[in-house]
Amino acid sequence: MSPRLACDVSEGVWRAIQERRRVGGGSLGATVDAMLAVALDIERHTLFQVSTSAALVQGVFGGTTTVGDLRLHGDFGLGTFAGLDGELIMFEGACYRATASGALSAAPDDAEVPFAMIARFVVDSRDDIAGPLDLSALMSRIDQLRPSANLFAAIRVDGRFDALAMRAICKARPGETLLEATRHQSEFTMSDLEGSLVGFWSPEYSATVSVPGYHLHFISDDRAVGGHVLEAQGHGLSVSLHTESVLHLALPGTADFLSADLSGDHRAELSLSETEHRSD
Ligand SMILES: [Zn+2]
Numbered sequence: 001m002s003p004r005l006a007c008d009v010s011e012g013v014w015r016a017i018q019e020r021r022r023v024g025g026g027s028l029g030a031t032v033d034a035m036l037a038v039a040l041d042i043e044r045h046t047l048f049q050v051s052t053s054a055a056l057v058q059g060v061f062g063g064t065t066t067v068g069d070l071r072l073h074g075d076f077g078l079g080t081f082a083g084l085d086g087e088l089i090m091f092e093g094a095c096y097r098a099t100a101s102g103a104l105s106a107a108p109d110d111a112e113v114p115f116a117m118i119a120r121f122v123v124d125s126r127d128d129i130a131g132p133l134d135l136s137a138l139m140s141r142i143d144q145l146r147p148s149a150n151l152f153a154a155i156r157v158d159g160r161f162d163a164l165a166m167r168a169i170c171k172a173r174p175g176e177t178l179l180e181a182t183r184h185q186s187e188f189t190m191s192d193l194e195g196s197l198v199g200f201w202s203p204e205y206s207a208t209v210s211v212p213g214y215h216l217h218f219i220s221d222d223r224a225v226g227g228h229v230l231e232a233q234g235h236g237l238s239v240s241l242h243t244e245s246v247l248h249l250a251l252p253g254t255a256d257f258l259s260a261d262l263s264g265d266h267r268a269e270l271s272l273s274e275t276e277h278r279s280d
Pocket residue numbers: 078079087215216217228229
C-alpha cells in the first residue's frame with residue numbers, strides 16, 4: 001500500500017492540478033504523484049545500474065561506488081559487494097549483505113559495490129497467486145504481468161516460501177572470473193519463511209549490460225536471512241511490478257574496468273554463473 005497524502009492546497013495549485021489532469025487523463029492521485037515526482041526530482045521509472053554484467057563476468061569486482069550512493073538512486077534492488085563478498089539486497093530503503101550461511105546483516109553506507117541494479121519501487125501492477133507453485137511457474141505468471149519483453153521491470157513477490165534454495169557468492173580469490181568464483185559459492189536451503197523476492201527482469205537485448213531474464217534475491221520478513229535465489233516454492237504470493245523506462249548506467253572509472261575486454265559474448269558464462277548450482 002502506498003502512503004496517502006491528504007492536505008489543503010491553494011486555489012491556484014488546485015486549478016493547475018485539474019488542468020494537468022484534463023490534459024493527461026490520469027486519476028487525481030496519479031496526476032499529483034507525477035507532478036510531485038517531477039518537482040522533487042525523483043527518478044520514478046529509472047533503473048540505476050552500476051557497471052555491466054560483462055565486466056562482472058570478466059572479473060571486474062573492485063568497488064566503484066558505495067551503498068550510500070546507491071541509496072540516493074533508489075530504495076529497492078540487488079547487487080554484490082567489492083571482491084564478490086556476499087549478495088546485496090536493497091529493500092524498503094535499507095541495504096543488507098547476505099553471507100555464506102544466508103545470514104543477513106545491515107550494509108553500512110561506506111560498503112563498496114562493484115555491481116548493482118537499483119530502482120525506486122512503486123507498484124505499477126499487482127497480482128495475487130494462491131499457489132503453491134515453484135519458481136518457473138511463478139516466472140510464467142510474472143511473464144503475463146509484464147507489459148513488454150523490451151522494458152526492464154522491478155519485481156517484488158511477498159508471501160510464504162515453503163522451500164528456498166539460495167546461494168551467497170563468497171569472496172573471490174585474486175584473478176578469478178565470476179564463473180570461477182561461483183564454483184566455491186555457498187549454497188543453502190531454507191523452509192517455511194515469510195519474506196520477499198527482490199529483483200528484476202531484463203530484456204534479452206541487454207545481455208552484455210544486465211542479466212537477461214529474471215534475477216531474484218530473497219529477504220525474510222524478520223530481516224534475518226537472504227540470498228540469491230536458485231529455486232523456490234511458495235504460496236499465498238503477492239506479485240508487484242514496476243516497469244523501468246529509463247536506464248541510467250554508471251560506468252566505473254577504475255583501471256580494471258578501463259582495461260577489461262568487454263567485446264565478447266558473455267551470455268553463456270553469465271547464465272551459468274547466475275543459475276547454476278555449485279559443481280562439487
Ligand atoms: Zn544475484
